[in-house]
Amino acid sequence: MSWQIPRVAVAVDLAVLTVRNDRLQILLVERAIKPFRGMFALPGGFLASKEEDLEVAAARELAEETGLEPRPLHLEQMRTYGAPDRDPRGRVLTVCYLAVVPNLPLPVPGGDARAARWTPVDAVLNSEVAMAFDHREIIADAVERARSKLEYTTLGAAFCAAPFTISELRHVYETVWGHKLDSRNFHRKITSVDGFLVSTGERTKRDGGRPAALYRPGGARLMHPPILRSAGSSPWAG
Amino acid sequence: MSWQIPRVAVAVDLAVLTVRNDRLQILLVERAIKPFRGMFALPGGFLASKEEDLEVAAARELAEETGLEPRPLHLEQMRTYGAPDRDPRGRVLTVCYLAVVPNLPLPVPGGDARAARWTPVDAVLNSEVAMAFDHREIIADAVERARSKLEYTTLGAAFCAAPFTISELRHVYETVWGHKLDSRNFHRKITSVDGFLVSTGERTKRDGGRPAALYRPGGARLMHPPILRSAGSSPWAG
DNA sequence: TGAATAGTGTCTATTAGACAATATAAG
DNA sequence: CTTATATTGTCTAATAGACACTATTCA
Numbered sequence: 001m002s003w004q005i006p007r008v009a010v011a012v013d014l015a016v017l018t019v020r021n022d023r024l025q026i027l028l029v030e031r032a033i034k035p036f037r038g039m040f041a042l043p044g045g046f047l048a049s050k051e052e053d054l055e056v057a058a059a060r061e062l063a064e065e066t067g068l069e070p071r072p073l074h075l076e077q078m079r080t081y082g083a084p085d086r087d088p089r090g091r092v093l094t095v096c097y098l099a100v101v102p103n104l105p106l107p108v109p110g111g112d113a114r115a116a117r118w119t120p121v122d123a124v125l126n127s128e129v130a131m132a133f134d135h136r137e138i139i140a141d142a143v144e145r146a147r148s149k150l151e152y153t154t155l156g157a158a159f160c161a162a163p164f165t166i167s168e169l170r171h172v173y174e175t176v177w178g179h180k181l182d183s184r185n186f187h188r189k190i191t192s193v194d195g196f197l198v199s200t201g202e203r204t205k206r207d208g209g210r211p212a213a214l215y216r217p218g219g220a221r222l223m224h225p226p227i228l229r230s231a232g233s234s235p236w237a238g
Numbered sequence: 239m240s241w242q243i244p245r246v247a248v249a250v251d252l253a254v255l256t257v258r259n260d261r262l263q264i265l266l267v268e269r270a271i272k273p274f275r276g277m278f279a280l281p282g283g284f285l286a287s288k289e290e291d292l293e294v295a296a297a298r299e300l301a302e303e304t305g306l307e308p309r310p311l312h313l314e315q316m317r318t319y320g321a322p323d324r325d326p327r328g329r330v331l332t333v334c335y336l337a338v339v340p341n342l343p344l345p346v347p348g349g350d351a352r353a354a355r356w357t358p359v360d361a362v363l364n365s366e367v368a369m370a371f372d373h374r375e376i377i378a379d380a381v382e383r384a385r386s387k388l389e390y391t392t393l394g395a396a397f398c399a400a401p402f403t404i405s406e407l408r409h410v411y412e413t414v415w416g417h418k419l420d421s422r423n424f425h426r427k428i429t430s431v432d433g434f435l436v437s438t439g440e441r442t443k444r445d446g447g448r449p450a451a452l453y454r455p456g457g458a459r460l461m462h463p464p465i466l467r468s469a470g471s472s473p474w475a476g
Numbered sequence: 477t478g479a480a481t482a483g484t485g486t487c488t489a490t491t492a493g494a495c496a497a498t499a500t501a502a503g
Numbered sequence: 504c505t506t507a508t509a510t511t512g513t514c515t516a517a518t519a520g521a522c523a524c525t526a527t528t529c530a
Binding site (some may be wrong): 185207208 | 520526530
């Protein structure tokens, strides 16, 4: 079976999203080598060996390129990009993964990690950042996937470091969707979804204002019925 | 860039779904060659050349293996499967596509087409059919994807040959979801979604019963708000 | 006390689901 | 007419969204 079958290089790329400074941001690396040198790209790389599993490669790249540990709360395969001309070096298929992480300290360049930086997705989608390959379209897909999944899954919790408050979770929704939500209706809705949040019994110590209850993610992955983003929202002011 | 990068064989597989004889069915081919010979598999195959686009390969395989023409109303990339041991011949990555087609005449084997047959997905998922590779899991993913997409997209129309009636569309929903829907509420809901259906002005000639209005698919791809499958349904009797 | 944030209660417009009633065909 | 299917209408329970109000902290 190995005679005339074409074999292609396979890469794994990561769209790592977080909410940081009131903006949805994505982790980018500056390319140090030739095609698109000096431009920005998604962290990723070729399979380490012919036997490496895709998910393993994705987790490895995330750690290698960014120093991010422990593993993200959420890592899912998104889509495979395979246009014949997407890489000037030749045919490269890239299997893209969507990762969602809390607002972590910026990884320090050096060592194994390349220079990785958080960049607001708006800047990328508005073409204010020079992107390598077809990575701008990939990022657009990733953002839309994340926005959509907030509606009907518990993905939002993956943006929050546990334990977190309902306000923090709402802030994630508002930032990713780009518009304000009513805090009281959001509170009622979220707490009514079975298995989304588990109360820790603890409360925040605030500097003014009533302390908020702290939660960690529950086991539920799907939210039913969903929170739909289109209806009943005020325009974003932040 | 071509020195130590591992290169792998890339295949494209198709999960082609239709509604036929009141059941959700999938197109399978019987394997004529060695790994898993005599077992059933999804139609598909390796990239024809190192330059072939993935979507093009998917469309080509569909025509080649099944004789199905013209192209399906719906063809979308679903997921890439890449477990290192999923193919005993060596590392093979398969990019899977979900296709949805109307109830077409069974393709005739012979010529370019291999022996392809429609098989109820229940039989596959209940392990009543011997499946090659990891194709049973792929089919489970495809079925879940289709069930889910009926909720919030206009995918259901892709199961119907235009022009079609609202009853035919409802029958698709009932068959894919496995439970009855209220015909009157369904009618009201579907016709209220802007761009889902376009009336042709024609009506069916029935053999008893009021003639039904005929529609063709509108341009809309998303349905908002969605029709959720969990709520308010009577158990399936057919 | 006042400012700030968390959380609960209430009202209303909309929607989903059950189901009655009417419309239009074939025998 | 009866049977069969399509389509419209009506009622009701549940839900989403707006928003008043209470609760609990800090200064």
